[in-house]
Amino acid sequence: MCKIISVANQKGGVGKTTTTLNLGTALALEGFSVLVIDLDPQANLSGYLGFEGDEKPTISNLMLSIACSQKIENEDFESCVRVSEENKISYIPSDINLANAETYLMNALSRETVLKRVLKQEYLEKYDYVIIDCLPSLGTLLINALTASDNVIVPVQTQKFAFDGLKSLLQICNQIKDTLNRDLKILGIVPTMTDNTNMSRTTLEMLEKTYPDVICRTMIHKSVAAANSTEQNRSLCLNKNRLGDEYKALAVELFEREVC
Numbered sequence: 104m105c106k107i108i109s110v111a112n113q114k115g116g117v118g119k120t121t122t123t124l125n126l127g128t129a130l131a132l133e134g135f136s137v138l139v140i141d142l143d144p145q146a147n148l149s150g151y152l153g154f155e156g157d158e159k160p161t162i163s164n165l166m167l168s169i170a171c172s173q174k175i176e177n178e179d180f181e182s183c184v185r186v187s188e189e190n191k192i193s194y195i196p197s198d199i200n201l202a203n204a205e206t207y208l209m210n211a212l213s214r215e216t217v218l219k220r221v222l223k224q225e226y227l228e229k230y231d232y233v234i235i236d237c238l239p240s241l242g243t244l245l246i247n248a249l250t251a252s253d254n255v256i257v258p259v260q261t262q263k264f265a266f267d268g269l270k271s272l273l274q275i276c277n278q279i280k281d282t283l284n285r286d287l288k289i290l291g292i293v294p295t296m297t298d299n300t301n302m303s304r305t306t307l308e309m310l311e312k313t314y315p316d317v318i319c320r321t322m323i324h325k326s327v328a329a330a331n332s333t334e335q336n337r338s339l340c341l342n343k344n345r346l347g348d349e350y351k352a353l354a355v356e357l358f359e360r361e362v363c
């Protein structure tokens with residue numbers, strides 16, 4: 104059965120999109136079939152994959168159909184999926200229309216479950232993992248992602264203000280667990296952009312102390328290779344480099360956590 108993982112943190116610029124793509128390719132290199140979904144109107148994941156827009160529908164079309172009580176069939180879902188041969192993953196892009204989702208979801212019946220109804224297991228049969236790149240907000244789209252997911256991964260930048268909002272995100276995860284999705288599991292908090300500064304070390308120590316059960320032992324160091332990979336539309340895992348190796352190690356660690 105396909106596992107759905109949300110990569111979430113309402114704080115901006117912490118490495119959600121970078122983690123989604125590179126974890127996706129790392130899992131693909133382990134032999135898994137992976138679909139990544141861009142659930143952010145900024146469409147950074149789509150851009151990272153070199154998507155420049157086309158005539159086909161995107162995640163916002165699927166969400167809108169369900170929100171308007173229209174049925175979607177397997178072929179509708181399939182028509183939204185693109186393939187990035189180079190990065191070894193399939194993906195559903197986003198577009199700016201997703202910015203209207205908060206508005207049209209307001210009037211939708213069972214508005215928190217719209218994405219869950221888009222991601223029917225029968226449409227996901229050929230995938231081992233679906234990874235959702237969430238937007239930096241605590242709104243309805245994030246709640247949709249968490250309601251549709253089995254697992255959540257939280258990238259946290261080991262810098263000043265790292266703890267800002269983390270508590271409220273984990274509280275929301277627990278509320279969703281108590282109400283809309285009792286199977287939701289926090290798979291891991293991933294320290295990102297770590298470096299040799301005292302600030303980074305202290306933040307890491309505090310994260311380890313505060314969240315000992317969910318903090319990942321794999322951390323992602325700060326490196327310009329991350330920005331370069333977005334320009335090249337190419338996962339860090341495809342070249343020999345430190346960040347690529349770290350994302351591969353993270354995939355193995357998260358896989359072990361998930362099956363335990």
Ligand SMILES: Nc1ncnc2c1ncn2[C@@H]1O[C@H](COP(=O)(O)OP(=O)(O)OP(=O)(O)O)[C@@H](O)[C@H]1O
Pocket residue numbers: 114115116117118119120121122143145147237238239295296297323324325326327329330331333346
């Ligand atoms: N390990 C890293 N080292 C250095 N820079 C990084 C690293 N990871 C990501 N970056 C850079 O930091 C910026 C933010 O990363 P990213 O887009 O992945 O964050 P995000 O959480 O998805 O942001 P948003 O909240 O806007 O969606 C990007 O320019 C990215 O290239």
Ligand SMILES: [Mg+2]
Pocket residue numbers: 119120121143147148236237
């Ligand atoms: Mg992003």
